[in-house]
Amino acid sequence: xxxxxxxxxxxMGTLSLALxxxxxxxxxxxxxxxxxxxxEKLRLVTDGAYAPMExxxxxxxxxFGVDFAEAVVEEAGYEADIEVIGWEPIFVEIEGKTADLAVxxxxxxxxxxxxxxxxxxxxxxxxxxxxxxxxDVESGEDLKGKKIAVLNGSTGQEAAETIAGENSTDxxxxxxxxxAIQELLAGGADAVIxxxxxxxxxxxxxxxxxxxVVPDEDFADEFYGILFPKGSELKADFDEAIKAIxxxxxxxxxxxxxxxxxxxxxxxxxxx
Amino acid sequence: MDFRMDxxxxxxxFFLKGALYxxxxxxxxxxxxxxxxxxxxxxxxxxxxxxxxxxILYITFFRGTPLFVQILLIHFGLIPLVIGQxxxxxxxIVALTLNAAAYIAEIFRAGIQSIDRGQMEAARSLGQTHAxxxxxxxxxxxxxxxxPPLGNEFIVLLKDSSLLAVIxxxxxxxxxxxxxxxxxKIWEPYLTAALIYLILTLSxxxxxxxxEKRLATE
Amino acid sequence: MIxxxxxxxxxxxxxxxxxxxVDIQPKEVVVVIGPSGSGKSTFLRCINLLESITDGHVYIxxxxxxxxxxxxxxxxxDVGMVFQQFNLFPHRTVLENITMSPMKVKKxxxxxxxxxxxxxxKKVGLVEKANAYPDSLSGGQKQRVAIARALALEPRIMLFxxxxxxxxxxxxxxxxxxxxxxxLEGMTMxxxxxxxxxxxxxxxxxxxxxxxxIVEENVxxxxxxxxxxxxxxxxxxxxx
Numbered sequence: 001x002x003x004x005x006x007x008x009x010x011x012m013g014t015l016s017l018a019l020x021x022x023x024x025x026x027x028x029x030x031x032x033x034x035x036x037x038x039x040e041k042l043r044l045v046t047d048g049a050y051a052p053m054e055x056x057x058x059x060x061x062x063x064f065g066v067d068f069a070e071a072v073v074e075e076a077g078y079e080a081d082i083e084v085i086g087w088e089p090i091f092v093e094i095e096g097k098t099a100d101l102a103v104x105x106x107x108x109x110x111x112x113x114x115x116x117x118x119x120x121x122x123x124x125x126x127x128x129x130x131x132x133x134x135x136d137v138e139s140g141e142d143l144k145g146k147k148i149a150v151l152n153g154s155t156g157q158e159a160a161e162t163i164a165g166e167n168s169t170d171x172x173x174x175x176x177x178x179x180a181i182q183e184l185l186a187g188g189a190d191a192v193i194x195x196x197x198x199x200x201x202x203x204x205x206x207x208x209x210x211x212x213v214v215p216d217e218d219f220a221d222e223f224y225g226i227l228f229p230k231g232s233e234l235k236a237d238f239d240e241a242i243k244a245i246x247x248x249x250x251x252x253x254x255x256x257x258x259x260x261x262x263x264x265x266x267x268x269x270x271x272x
Numbered sequence: 273m274d275f276r277m278d279x280x281x282x283x284x285x286f287f288l289k290g291a292l293y294x295x296x297x298x299x300x301x302x303x304x305x306x307x308x309x310x311x312x313x314x315x316x317x318x319x320x321x322x323x324x325x326x327x328i329l330y331i332t333f334f335r336g337t338p339l340f341v342q343i344l345l346i347h348f349g350l351i352p353l354v355i356g357q358x359x360x361x362x363x364x365i366v367a368l369t370l371n372a373a374a375y376i377a378e379i380f381r382a383g384i385q386s387i388d389r390g391q392m393e394a395a396r397s398l399g400q401t402h403a404x405x406x407x408x409x410x411x412x413x414x415x416x417x418x419x420p421p422l423g424n425e426f427i428v429l430l431k432d433s434s435l436l437a438v439i440x441x442x443x444x445x446x447x448x449x450x451x452x453x454x455x456x457k458i459w460e461p462y463l464t465a466a467l468i469y470l471i472l473t474l475s476x477x478x479x480x481x482x483x484e485k486r487l488a489t490e
Numbered sequence: 491m492i493x494x495x496x497x498x499x500x501x502x503x504x505x506x507x508x509x510x511x512v513d514i515q516p517k518e519v520v521v522v523i524g525p526s527g528s529g530k531s532t533f534l535r536c537i538n539l540l541e542s543i544t545d546g547h548v549y550i551x552x553x554x555x556x557x558x559x560x561x562x563x564x565x566x567x568d569v570g571m572v573f574q575q576f577n578l579f580p581h582r583t584v585l586e587n588i589t590m591s592p593m594k595v596k597k598x599x600x601x602x603x604x605x606x607x608x609x610x611x612k613k614v615g616l617v618e619k620a621n622a623y624p625d626s627l628s629g630g631q632k633q634r635v636a637i638a639r640a641l642a643l644e645p646r647i648m649l650f651x652x653x654x655x656x657x658x659x660x661x662x663x664x665x666x667x668x669x670x671x672x673x674l675e676g677m678t679m680x681x682x683x684x685x686x687x688x689x690x691x692x693x694x695x696x697x698x699x700x701x702x703x704i705v706e707e708n709v710x711x712x713x714x715x716x717x718x719x720x721x722x723x724x725x726x727x728x729x730x
Contacts, residue, residue: 394577
């Protein structure tokens, strides 16, 4: 996992530089094609190690995010190949415009907005704390001085560093959430902070690990958006498409299929 | 390209702290690996093939599988199994040591086997036991020949220790990746890390070159 | 002194020594000659078990060295060996080469070992090289040090495995001179060599080996003057 993403990082870093100029023109020329005849084929990238959102199941990428992406691409009138490239390369590829869009449980924040464009929010998420069942941790404050495993560069990391201090060695930054969870199971960390989807899904799917999820009200609501290169003309089409599938019930259908509960559409729509 | 030198400078304390960890774990790894490697190398050249088998299997496993896999196995599997809970630095040092030992065992074996057979025969013909001949005649000569490949192994280990970032050993590459995760920058953290690695490996090569020269003239 | 009975040695399928029996008396100097591949060196190396013995027995002063219970390291201190390639220890000085085994094997004190070594170096004419490293010596000097090193254990038998074959011609004499001196002092010696002059002058007996057998043996004057076997004749006609 790490090795592959490192290689693709280097490759893509080089590629994105080389292709930057021509990529720009191509995207600009191509995305205006609303002639209706041939559907434009997009390159859609994802991390693929983020169950149940986007993950690999026997070589096939699947998950809520993937079903959502397929629905919204169709609604917007495009075609797309979904490619798993790892977390860090997403930002390299989108910035370098070698990929058209990324659906990868990417939290919308101001820092990222400086470099990228986001669609309207399509998913509501909160960071939560996962600890062993017998842990006495009741909130984020209780994690002071404890080892917290997080996904490198995630909002879970931000939450952890708010508690432990920026660049604290108590915050263990892993290349994906699975490794962070593994660290907790192996006893190298006292807690994991990650999106509720991740920790709730893992806790439910693996009752034998005897874990529990602890919420913290100080952890802000987060919204996932589709990531585009800055100034992408795709954004408008996809904003419309997201609203459309929420209104026509497709979104709720996919949500229920994956999480077994109703989505909080009101909070989501309020953000749009 | 917009290279944010200011971020690199802000982050420099972490790079330097990481570099110290890189040097530390590599140094401990090569030292423990040398001791273990000697024992395993000795084991491998035992005349009793059945007794030598475990050592041969050890070398085959650690040389035939990626260090990356070994690190994950040791960190998430072996260490929790042995001491109850995992610890990145312990796991990192164990992984580097076990891996280096396999390569050093081969360096050691090659070193011993490069010594002319006549040396052993002469020592034995003078009444020395096999162990005495090893101790006084073969090993002192073999060690001298082992210095250059051991030095290379150290440089390899220094670079390979970057893989420990995956289990969050706070070495150089870990901080490089943390930088990347924090600022979504590629060139700044990784070029800086690469430069520091280069300084470390070049310094090592220089020191080794001097050591080899001294040994050669001795 | 040395009794070899029906000695056989095979390397894999290759039978190098087929059936060797010989008796060597104290103070006797036995020279072994023969074409390459005849088994001369292997025969010599069997006498101090540098080669394991496939079949037969070797007795040294009545002790069967093929017996598993025999302490071969002890026997080897009584049987010195000099090699074609000298096999000096390059990481030790000349003096240390000589004192190492007396100190480590016979537990002699450094002082005693050093004194003895200097006497031996004087004997082979190399006292001034005591602190030199082997690499700085000529071939002849190296071989003389090797002889001194073997003598340091005060052996009663000396084995020489083609001691001059790796030397430049002008250095052969100095080594043979030392060996001759040793023979005069009454050392029991077995010498594998191509130096027929040495065999004739110093040897008490010459063994001619070929194809894994001792084909013929006799006092040097007889063997060289009147070889009995066709193979001996043919060999001697080539080397003389």
